[in-house]
Amino acid sequence: MDNIVVLTGAGISAESGLATFRGPEGLWEGHRVEDVATPEAFARDPELVHRFYDARRAQLAQAQPNRAHEALAYLDAEWDGELLIVTQNVDDLHERAGARRLLHMHGELTNALCLNCAERSPVAGDLADTPPCPWCRAPELRPDIVWFGEMPYGLDRIEEALMRADLFVSIGTSGAVYPAAGFVQSARYRGAHCVELNLEPSQGSSFFHDSRQGAASDLVPAFVDELLDTQA
Numbered sequence: 227m228d229n230i231v232v233l234t235g236a237g238i239s240a241e242s243g244l245a246t247f248r249g250p251e252g253l254w255e256g257h258r259v260e261d262v263a264t265p266e267a268f269a270r271d272p273e274l275v276h277r278f279y280d281a282r283r284a285q286l287a288q289a290q291p292n293r294a295h296e297a298l299a300y301l302d303a304e305w306d307g308e309l310l311i312v313t314q315n316v317d318d319l320h321e322r323a324g325a326r327r328l329l330h331m332h333g334e335l336t337n338a339l340c341l342n343c344a345e346r347s348p349v350a351g352d353l354a355d356t357p358p359c360p361w362c363r364a365p366e367l368r369p370d371i372v373w374f375g376e377m378p379y380g381l382d383r384i385e386e387a388l389m390r391a392d393l394f395v396s397i398g399t400s401g402a403v404y405p406a407a408g409f410v411q412s413a414r415y416r417g418a419h420c421v422e423l424n425l426e427p428s429q430g431s432s433f434f435h436d437s438r439q440g441a442a443s444d445l446v447p448a449f450v451d452e453l454l455d456t457q458a
Contacts, residue, residue: 227392227419227456228307231384232298233409235314237398237425238442242289242319263373272368276354279369283335283349291323294397294446299324301450306457310387312380314399314406316371331378331406337370346370378405391418395449398442401428410434423449 262278311328316335342364356365394413410433422434423445
Protein backbone atom coordinates (compact mmCIF):
# COMPACT_ATOMS: atom_id res chain seq x y z
CA MET A 227 0.00 0.00 0.00
CA ASP A 228 2.33 2.70 -1.31
CA ASN A 229 0.20 5.64 -2.43
CA ILE A 230 -2.23 7.43 -0.13
CA VAL A 231 -4.76 10.22 -0.63
CA VAL A 232 -6.26 11.75 2.52
CA LEU A 233 -9.30 14.03 2.39
CA THR A 234 -10.03 16.20 5.44
CA GLY A 235 -13.10 18.24 6.22
CA ALA A 236 -14.47 20.54 8.89
CA GLY A 237 -14.68 17.78 11.49
CA ILE A 238 -10.92 17.61 11.90
CA SER A 239 -10.71 21.31 12.78
CA ALA A 240 -13.85 21.40 14.93
CA GLU A 241 -11.83 19.86 17.76
CA SER A 242 -9.51 22.88 17.58
CA GLY A 243 -12.48 25.15 18.26
CA LEU A 244 -13.29 26.17 14.68
CA ALA A 245 -17.01 26.05 14.03
CA THR A 246 -18.18 24.04 11.04
CA PHE A 247 -19.64 26.19 8.28
CA ARG A 248 -23.09 24.64 8.51
CA GLY A 249 -23.15 24.37 12.29
CA PRO A 250 -26.54 24.64 14.03
CA GLU A 251 -25.76 28.09 15.46
CA GLY A 252 -24.35 29.52 12.23
CA LEU A 253 -20.72 30.49 11.97
CA TRP A 254 -20.99 34.21 12.57
CA GLU A 255 -24.07 36.21 13.55
CA GLY A 256 -26.35 33.73 11.80
CA HIS A 257 -25.43 34.69 8.23
CA ARG A 258 -26.66 32.40 5.48
CA VAL A 259 -24.26 30.89 2.95
CA GLU A 260 -25.80 33.17 0.32
CA ASP A 261 -24.82 36.24 2.36
CA VAL A 262 -21.11 35.55 2.63
CA ALA A 263 -19.92 32.67 0.44
CA THR A 264 -20.83 33.46 -3.17
CA PRO A 265 -19.37 35.85 -5.77
CA GLU A 266 -22.77 37.54 -5.90
CA ALA A 267 -22.66 38.24 -2.16
CA PHE A 268 -19.24 39.87 -2.52
CA ALA A 269 -20.41 42.02 -5.42
CA ARG A 270 -23.50 43.04 -3.45
CA ASP A 271 -21.87 43.81 -0.09
CA PRO A 272 -18.06 43.44 -0.04
CA GLU A 273 -17.75 45.06 3.39
CA LEU A 274 -20.03 42.47 4.97
CA VAL A 275 -18.12 39.61 3.33
CA HIS A 276 -14.77 41.08 4.35
CA ARG A 277 -15.90 41.48 7.95
CA PHE A 278 -17.11 37.88 7.98
CA TYR A 279 -13.74 36.50 6.87
CA ASP A 280 -11.77 38.97 8.99
CA ALA A 281 -13.67 37.58 12.00
CA ARG A 282 -12.88 34.00 10.94
CA ARG A 283 -9.21 34.91 10.55
CA ALA A 284 -9.13 36.37 14.05
CA GLN A 285 -10.72 33.18 15.39
CA LEU A 286 -8.18 31.06 13.52
CA ALA A 287 -5.30 32.98 15.09
CA GLN A 288 -6.45 31.71 18.50
CA ALA A 289 -6.79 28.05 17.40
CA GLN A 290 -4.10 25.40 17.59
CA PRO A 291 -3.61 22.14 15.66
CA ASN A 292 -4.97 19.10 17.47
CA ARG A 293 -3.73 15.51 17.67
CA ALA A 294 -5.36 14.62 14.34
CA HIS A 295 -3.49 17.39 12.49
CA GLU A 296 -0.27 16.36 14.22
CA ALA A 297 -0.76 12.70 13.32
CA LEU A 298 -1.21 13.53 9.63
CA ALA A 299 1.89 15.72 9.71
CA TYR A 300 3.78 12.78 11.24
CA LEU A 301 2.47 10.52 8.47
CA ASP A 302 3.65 13.11 5.92
CA ALA A 303 7.14 13.07 7.43
CA GLU A 304 7.42 9.29 7.78
CA TRP A 305 5.56 7.80 4.81
CA ASP A 306 7.92 6.66 2.05
CA GLY A 307 5.32 6.36 -0.69
CA GLU A 308 3.25 9.02 -2.37
CA LEU A 309 0.95 11.03 -0.11
CA LEU A 310 -1.43 13.88 -0.83
CA ILE A 311 -3.48 15.48 1.93
CA VAL A 312 -6.41 17.24 0.28
CA THR A 313 -8.26 19.53 2.65
CA GLN A 314 -11.61 21.21 2.19
CA ASN A 315 -10.71 23.43 5.13
CA VAL A 316 -9.47 26.98 4.60
CA ASP A 317 -7.59 27.13 7.92
CA ASP A 318 -3.82 26.66 8.21
CA LEU A 319 -3.81 24.06 10.98
CA HIS A 320 -2.37 21.31 8.77
CA GLU A 321 0.58 23.55 7.89
CA ARG A 322 1.11 24.64 11.46
CA ALA A 323 1.20 20.98 12.51
CA GLY A 324 3.95 20.42 9.93
CA ALA A 325 2.18 18.88 6.90
CA ARG A 326 3.83 19.68 3.56
CA ARG A 327 2.26 17.36 0.97
CA LEU A 328 -0.96 19.36 1.14
CA LEU A 329 -3.51 20.88 -1.22
CA HIS A 330 -6.22 23.39 -0.18
CA MET A 331 -9.00 22.71 -2.66
CA HIS A 332 -11.25 25.46 -1.26
CA GLY A 333 -8.59 28.16 -0.85
CA GLU A 334 -6.85 29.59 2.18
CA LEU A 335 -8.21 31.99 4.76
CA THR A 336 -4.75 33.46 5.35
CA ASN A 337 -4.43 34.51 1.69
CA ALA A 338 -6.02 37.22 -0.43
CA LEU A 339 -6.70 37.10 -4.17
CA CYS A 340 -6.45 40.25 -6.27
CA LEU A 341 -9.32 40.75 -8.70
CA ASN A 342 -7.16 43.12 -10.75
CA CYS A 343 -3.98 41.09 -11.34
CA ALA A 344 -5.06 37.60 -10.12
CA GLU A 345 -2.03 37.30 -7.81
CA ARG A 346 -2.31 35.76 -4.34
CA SER A 347 -0.65 37.15 -1.24
CA PRO A 348 -0.70 36.61 2.52
CA VAL A 349 -3.26 38.71 4.34
CA ALA A 350 -1.78 41.44 6.51
CA GLY A 351 -4.46 43.12 8.63
CA ASP A 352 -8.16 43.25 7.87
CA LEU A 353 -9.39 43.14 4.29
CA ALA A 354 -12.36 45.28 5.35
CA ASP A 355 -9.85 48.16 5.48
CA THR A 356 -9.37 47.70 1.68
CA PRO A 357 -5.56 47.48 1.66
CA PRO A 358 -3.86 47.63 -1.77
CA CYS A 359 -2.62 44.52 -3.51
CA PRO A 360 1.12 44.14 -2.78
CA TRP A 361 1.68 43.20 -6.45
CA CYS A 362 -0.26 45.80 -8.45
CA ARG A 363 -1.32 48.25 -5.69
CA ALA A 364 -4.98 48.11 -6.72
CA PRO A 365 -7.48 48.03 -3.81
CA GLU A 366 -9.11 44.93 -5.29
CA LEU A 367 -8.41 42.17 -2.80
CA ARG A 368 -10.94 39.48 -1.93
CA PRO A 369 -10.58 36.44 0.33
CA ASP A 370 -8.77 33.60 -1.45
CA ILE A 371 -11.72 31.31 -0.79
CA VAL A 372 -13.49 29.09 -3.31
CA TRP A 373 -17.07 30.22 -2.97
CA PHE A 374 -20.18 28.33 -4.04
CA GLY A 375 -20.40 28.41 -7.82
CA GLU A 376 -16.60 28.61 -8.25
CA MET A 377 -14.18 25.89 -9.35
CA PRO A 378 -12.13 24.24 -6.56
CA TYR A 379 -8.36 24.41 -6.81
CA GLY A 380 -6.14 21.54 -7.91
CA LEU A 381 -8.75 19.15 -9.33
CA ASP A 382 -6.37 17.82 -11.99
CA ARG A 383 -3.70 17.09 -9.38
CA ILE A 384 -6.27 15.44 -7.10
CA GLU A 385 -7.59 13.28 -9.94
CA GLU A 386 -4.08 12.14 -10.80
CA ALA A 387 -3.42 11.22 -7.17
CA LEU A 388 -6.72 9.32 -6.92
CA MET A 389 -5.80 7.34 -10.05
CA ARG A 390 -2.60 6.11 -8.37
CA ALA A 391 -3.98 5.69 -4.85
CA ASP A 392 -3.81 2.37 -3.07
CA LEU A 393 -5.56 3.87 -0.04
CA PHE A 394 -8.12 6.67 0.23
CA VAL A 395 -8.91 8.05 3.69
CA SER A 396 -11.71 10.52 4.43
CA ILE A 397 -11.57 12.34 7.77
CA GLY A 398 -14.19 14.57 9.33
CA THR A 399 -16.32 15.28 6.28
CA SER A 400 -20.06 14.95 5.80
CA GLY A 401 -19.88 13.65 2.23
CA ALA A 402 -22.44 16.25 1.18
CA VAL A 403 -20.41 18.73 -0.89
CA TYR A 404 -19.21 17.87 -4.39
CA PRO A 405 -16.78 17.33 -6.00
CA ALA A 406 -15.05 16.14 -2.79
CA ALA A 407 -17.99 13.85 -1.94
CA GLY A 408 -17.29 11.90 -5.13
CA PHE A 409 -13.60 11.21 -4.44
CA VAL A 410 -14.36 7.94 -2.64
CA GLN A 411 -16.18 6.59 -5.68
CA SER A 412 -13.31 7.58 -7.98
CA ALA A 413 -10.75 5.97 -5.70
CA ARG A 414 -12.75 2.78 -5.14
CA TYR A 415 -13.48 2.37 -8.84
CA ARG A 416 -9.74 2.35 -9.48
CA GLY A 417 -9.12 -0.28 -6.81
CA ALA A 418 -8.13 1.75 -3.74
CA HIS A 419 -9.03 0.58 -0.26
CA CYS A 420 -11.30 3.28 1.21
CA VAL A 421 -11.50 4.18 4.90
CA GLU A 422 -13.74 6.72 6.62
CA LEU A 423 -12.90 8.27 10.00
CA ASN A 424 -15.78 10.43 11.18
CA LEU A 425 -17.96 11.25 14.17
CA GLU A 426 -20.86 9.53 12.40
CA PRO A 427 -21.32 7.79 9.04
CA SER A 428 -21.19 10.27 6.18
CA GLN A 429 -23.73 10.50 3.37
CA GLY A 430 -21.39 8.38 1.25
CA SER A 431 -20.50 5.91 3.97
CA SER A 432 -21.67 2.90 1.93
CA PHE A 433 -18.84 3.46 -0.56
CA PHE A 434 -16.13 2.85 2.06
CA HIS A 435 -14.68 -0.55 2.86
CA ASP A 436 -14.08 0.50 6.47
CA SER A 437 -16.04 3.17 8.38
CA ARG A 438 -14.92 4.07 11.90
CA GLN A 439 -16.79 6.47 14.18
CA GLY A 440 -15.29 8.65 16.87
CA ALA A 441 -13.37 11.85 17.49
CA ALA A 442 -10.69 12.65 14.90
CA SER A 443 -8.14 13.31 17.65
CA ASP A 444 -8.57 9.68 18.75
CA LEU A 445 -9.12 7.89 15.44
CA VAL A 446 -6.48 9.56 13.28
CA PRO A 447 -3.41 8.99 15.51
CA ALA A 448 -4.39 5.33 15.94
CA PHE A 449 -4.91 4.87 12.20
CA VAL A 450 -1.60 6.56 11.36
CA ASP A 451 0.15 4.21 13.76
CA GLU A 452 -1.46 1.27 11.93
CA LEU A 453 -0.23 2.55 8.59
CA LEU A 454 3.31 3.19 9.74
CA ASP A 455 3.44 -0.27 11.30
CA THR A 456 2.74 -1.76 7.84
CA GLN A 457 5.65 0.23 6.43
CA ALA A 458 8.16 -0.78 9.11
